[in-house]
Amino acid sequence: MLTLLSRNSCSEVKYTIYTISRCTYDLTMAKTTDYWVEGLAAAVFTPFDENRQLDLSKIEPYCDHLLKHNVRYIYVNGTTGEGNSLTLQERKMVVEKWIEVSKKRLSVMVHVGCMNLTESLELTRHAEQAGADAIATLPPLFFKPTNIDALVRYCKAVADTAPHLPFYYYHLPIMSHVNLNMEDFLNRAKDEIPNMAGLKFSDKDLVDLIGCSFVDGGRYNLLYGCDEQLMAGLVTGAHGAVGSLHNFMPDLYNRMIQQLKEGDFDSARKEQIQGQRLCRIVYRYGSILGGNVAALKAIMSMIGLDMGPPREPMRAITSEEFGKYKSEIESIGFSEWH
Numbered sequence: 001m002l003t004l005l006s007r008n009s010c011s012e013v014k015y016t017i018y019t020i021s022r023c024t025y026d027l028t029m030a031k032t033t034d035y036w037v038e039g040l041a042a043a044v045f046t047p048f049d050e051n052r053q054l055d056l057s058k059i060e061p062y063c064d065h066l067l068k069h070n071v072r073y074i075y076v077n078g079t080t081g082e083g084n085s086l087t088l089q090e091r092k093m094v095v096e097k098w099i100e101v102s103k104k105r106l107s108v109m110v111h112v113g114c115m116n117l118t119e120s121l122e123l124t125r126h127a128e129q130a131g132a133d134a135i136a137t138l139p140p141l142f143f144k145p146t147n148i149d150a151l152v153r154y155c156k157a158v159a160d161t162a163p164h165l166p167f168y169y170y171h172l173p174i175m176s177h178v179n180l181n182m183e184d185f186l187n188r189a190k191d192e193i194p195n196m197a198g199l200k201f202s203d204k205d206l207v208d209l210i211g212c213s214f215v216d217g218g219r220y221n222l223l224y225g226c227d228e229q230l231m232a233g234l235v236t237g238a239h240g241a242v243g244s245l246h247n248f249m250p251d252l253y254n255r256m257i258q259q260l261k262e263g264d265f266d267s268a269r270k271e272q273i274q275g276q277r278l279c280r281i282v283y284r285y286g287s288i289l290g291g292n293v294a295a296l297k298a299i300m301s302m303i304g305l306d307m308g309p310p311r312e313p314m315r316a317i318t319s320e321e322f323g324k325y326k327s328e329i330e331s332i333g334f335s336e337w338h
């Protein structure tokens with residue numbers, strides 16, 4: 001309990017009080033429930049060479065960049081990391097490399113979701129052995145859970161495989177097409193999944209998000225994943241953010257979070273609109289390239305970190321497209337505010 005208090009001592013008073021209440025709530029769970037993400041988590045890209053093969057040598061400078069910009073959490077092998085386009089072996093190698101180079105300076109959350117449970121459990125065991133700090137999973141993407149019971153059973157099977165790791169469910173209905181109510185899910189999961197830590201909530205349904213923030217006295221850590229409206233997510237109950245934009249514009253989002261804490265909503269809105277403007281350009285190029293990750297990866301080159309091309313079915317941006325894309329992004333002031 002003392003550790004928890006000192007860890008939160010720099011945070012706002014409300015978080016400290018909240019943590020005390022979580023400790024009081026269930027001391028026996030301290031090992032798993034004291035994991036708590038506040039602020040930004042970068043959903044990291046997986047770097048490839050020009051042949052779309054892993055290029056792990058790009059991870060160390062990438063890690064240095066995130067640390068330099070005060071990012072302390074990463075989310076590995078998720079959507080941005082093209083996790084579902086990697087083999088199991090590749091996913092393990094990426095996780096090991098991040099853990100090796102970050103030397104505990106970054107907290108590493110690993111996405112372990114696969115099309116089948118057996119492989120998800122293999123990645124879960126691997127994440128635990130490799131020294132990950134937390135795991136998260138998407139639902140299976142072909143035979144999908146069609147009701148809360150099925151989703152809870154599936155998540156429990158994953159979470160029980162690493163009972164000492166905090167477990168997050170990755171709610172991404174726009175891509176998973178599993179669109180179940182998360183407040184109902186948490187209310188069921190609380191009795192079934194002891195190491196349930198929270199949600200990576202990548203949906204615009206803020207009615208559901210605020211509901212989640214009150215489940216079981218507000219004990220679940222909610223990480224918002226729609227960078228274009230992070231401000232709304234934070235006001236509605238999210239404690240932190242997991243997103244792709246936090247790779248290349250963390251300064252802006254960190255400023256916005258600080259402004260919100262100070263109650264300066266006007267300034268925060270002015271930061272948020274920049275993220276929204278950038279996303280509108282990304283979506284346009286993303287639709288040409290077969291997916292937003294292809295367009296987002298290209299922005300990394302603009303800050304001097306080449307992540308290589310995306311894997312199929314996305315395609316790499318051509319140099320002609322890159323030139324136009326870059327000047328559009330520059331025209332909204334990217335180099336001034338990122």
Ligand SMILES: CC(=O)N[C@@H]([C@@H](O)[C@H](O)[C@H](O)CO)[C@@H](O)CC(=O)C(=O)O
Pocket residue numbers: 043044075077078079080081175202224225226227228242243244245279292
């Ligand atoms: C659907 C999607 O990829 N969403 C992104 C956002 O960061 C997204 O790129 C951003 O909000 C722009 O739409 C993240 O939530 C994804 C993420 O965190 C991940 O890599 O798993």
